[in-house]
Amino acid sequence: MNSSSEHGLACVGGIAAYQWIFTGDVKGSATLNQRCSICDRDDLSVMFQVRTAASDAISEICETCLGKGAVALQPGGSILRGHELRHQLGQMCMRVMLRTCKDVLRELLANTNDSKLPEVAVYFDRNAQLSPRHAATLFLILSNAGSNVDARIFQVQLRKTEHQQEFGRLLQPEKLALWPVLSPAIRTRLATLGFAPTPDVVQRSRGINSNSGRHVAVDQRSYDLRM
Structure with missing residues (x-):
């Protein structure tokens, strides 16, 4: 069993009961330039690394796509899906992006x-x-x-x-x-x-994003980020 103590989640093996196995790796981006291997969106702030249960292939998937499936995340071997899975993913996204924002501020303060x-x-x-x-x-x-x-x-x-x-x-x-x-x-x-x-x-x-040169509407969820 692999575990991710930083995010308080454990990964378990198996194939039939779920689609993906969370590796414990969550990547935050301050430039919104990450691409989901499922939906192909390329302006993402947070990506989850997973192994496909059927083939063991590694993929990086966005919160939205991952939240539509069933994932082995929970300590003790529980399988998460639906509202419970989306809640867990949302909490991880919030923590990762808060850390990313603080890193940006820390670098600015230093330079x-x-x-x-x-x-x-x-x-x-x-x-x-x-x-x-x-x-x-x-x-x-x-x-x-x-x-x-x-x-x-x-x-x-x-x-x-x-x-x-x-x-x-x-x-x-x-x-x-x-x-x-x-x-x-x-x-x-x-x-x-x-x-x-x-x-x-x-x-x-009009139509201009502060850095990318194009406007993308901000998702108005609790943490107001594009995931």
Whole structure:
């Protein structure tokens, strides 16, 4: 039996009862450039390494595809599927991406001389998310540094009224730094409130992702990441 103590999961052998055997390897990406071997999506933040039960072949699969099957994950030899499997995968994704985000901030702190960055890092460490003001600060720093980090790995707090109001108080360059990575639903809400960037700014940013050059809508789950 192989185990992954970091993620609190054990891998068991067998063929008939399940499709895949989790190897214990979960990879996080700050650039959203990982490709799923099942659905072929290539803008993924987290990948799970599995062995195919029937052939023992190694594959890297996204959370969505893995969650549709049956996987040997659980200590004691239990097989996970359905809601229980998707919950476990979601929890692992959250932990991996929090670590990835912290690694990005740690590297920036070591290599970027910006007096506002420590406050951003402390806020993220305490909240595992960024306020609009802190997100704008970080995204502008990433842009100015020429970083290939995709800003979508960071969750931005925009559901509460106080955070929407905070977005409304941002300067145009700060709004522009955030606008490309927001989901259509969040953009619509902010526009309804009169907080969208001015029309000419929106026109320039339409369809542009902060680093990849194309817009991909952010998945609005609890951790707000593309998996």
